Amino acid sequence: MDTVVESAPYATDCIECRMSADCTVVEVFGGGGHEWGLEGLRRMEETEVSDSLEDFAAPRMAAGALFIIGDRVLLVRKTYGNRWDIPGGYVNHGESPAAACRREVREEIGLDRPPTRLLVHDWAPREDEGDKLLYVFDDGALGADEAEIRLDGVEVDHWEWVAISRIDDYLIPRLARRIHHAYRAAAEGTTLYLEHGEPVLGSHPRS
Known part of the structure; x- marks a missing residue:
């Protein structure tokens, strides 16, 4: 089973599309190697969705x-x-x-x-x-x-x-x-x- 080794702010490229992103990434050890996943970016996107206009005052x-x-x-x-x-x-x-x-x-x-x-x-x-x-x-x-x-x-x-x-x-x-x-x-x-x-x-x- 994959094990999370480190979670820290990091500037990295997406594993799949290579798009550069500044986010919190998670280093996962699995299959004898290291893989940087955009775990933090997913969390950030979820926060942005929930942080809708309804949360702001509109007096x-x-x-x-x-x-x-x-x-x-x-x-x-x-x-x-x-x-x-x-x-x-x-x-x-x-x-x-x-x-x-x-x-x-x-x-x-x-x-x-x-x-x-x-x-x-x-x-x-x-x-x-x-x-x-x-x-x-x-x-x-x-x-x-x-x-x-x-x-x-x-x-x-x-x-x-x-x-x-x-x-x-x-x-x-x-x-x-x-x-x-x-x-x-x-x-x-x-x-x-x-x-x-x-x-x-x-x-x-x-x-």
Whole structure:
């Protein structure tokens, strides 16, 4: 019966096709000679097959815009889901979060406003929705653009300036936490990393 003598990393050629491969090989003693078999390569191939895309995170991403006047933030009332929210929505395939934020603002309230900076990045997975990454961007002061707001009438049917002290009355808890921290980040000139709506790392003031 063949006996395994040595197993070690080795650069060798396939016994049958002579194709060169870097792998862990097994030296087998049998029939009075030595034979290098690509045992390690087989193991590596099996690992690659099992290491499928299902093993990697593929989070849903969403991006929203925060507009602030003093101690108030702009909220929109959507026609679906939990209703009150900030302007924003899910990121499309191949789209960046910043581009998605700009698109959603344009679609929902009729303003073409590129984000000015990132306020919070929130990792907030849910059992019913899987992994989620949520971004809130500062969209700058509205100024005269407030008079140009035009609701789409499909996804959004109302908008309102709401005092930051009252947003818990409008928003579901996880969203309210995120907006509170985004408001703080805007006031302090920081960007915050959140998990489930709460900071887990230090803030990073702008230089």
